[in-house]
Amino acid sequence: MKTLPIEELRALLAAVSSHGDWHLLEIETDLQQTTFLLNEAIEKLSQSFMQVYAHLNDQQTALQQLAEAGKLQPEEMAQLQVFHEHVGHEINQVITGMQFQDMTNQLLQRTIHRVHGLKELLNELSTHKGPMMDEDEHEEIRRFIQQLNQQFDRGSQHLTGNLRKSVNQQDLSSGDIDLF
């Protein structure tokens, strides 16, 4: 049975949509898993960090008591103060580093939203129902693709408009401060 070219085109687009949808589903699953693992890892790191800090405070209190009891020499106290400052510096670095989970999470969520948008656009490929007449197949195909392209354009603009990028961090340094 001879089929109209526009029907063949529809079948082809539906196949492309199906393949694309499968790959995007895989991407979405990986992104969700990455988000989950990242959140779990940071939560455990945060808990450990708090425990380490509590132990350091206990240690500092014990050293302070030794110093007050006159059991430490001045040079030993000076050395402990240097260690204390080093630890404080590293704690600050850890706190700055831990915040990258928040930023990477925002970027991951933005990517997941874009994947959802692409899935909707691909769905348009398989479900687009343009009018079909058989007297001028080329003209029908041209109109069909034109309508499809317009739908894609609208979907793409909608997706871009709803996905403003709020994270511009490019390195591991801390951010700027402005007081008004």
Place this chain on the structure above:
Amino acid sequence: MAKTILTVDDSGSLRQMVAFSLKAAGYDVVQAVDGQDGLNKAKEKTVDLVLTDQNMPVMDGLTLISNLRTLASYQKVPILMLTTESSDEMKAKGKAAGANGWLVKPFDPKRLIEVVQKVIGA
């Protein structure tokens, strides 16, 4: 008596890091998970400083600031934004809404405390 800071952020880990830094510097900290929660907690007790994120569910930071500035008790309370947003356009919106400063994440705890001390004292 320790000064109280309200920190508003939908990220649990971020709130934890902010609270940790502020408490280590001797401040009392009240935490809120979004702008609406922040507004409710601000009404319960007038704090000395509000430190808020911008992009949050339910109510964003700019809306929270606008709402706080309508309250008589928050006309003079310093409000700082702590956000990943770094564009001049957003900073201008923050200033117009009533923010007193803009800190871009990730924050360095030492610099955060310096700014807080500058704004409300130790």
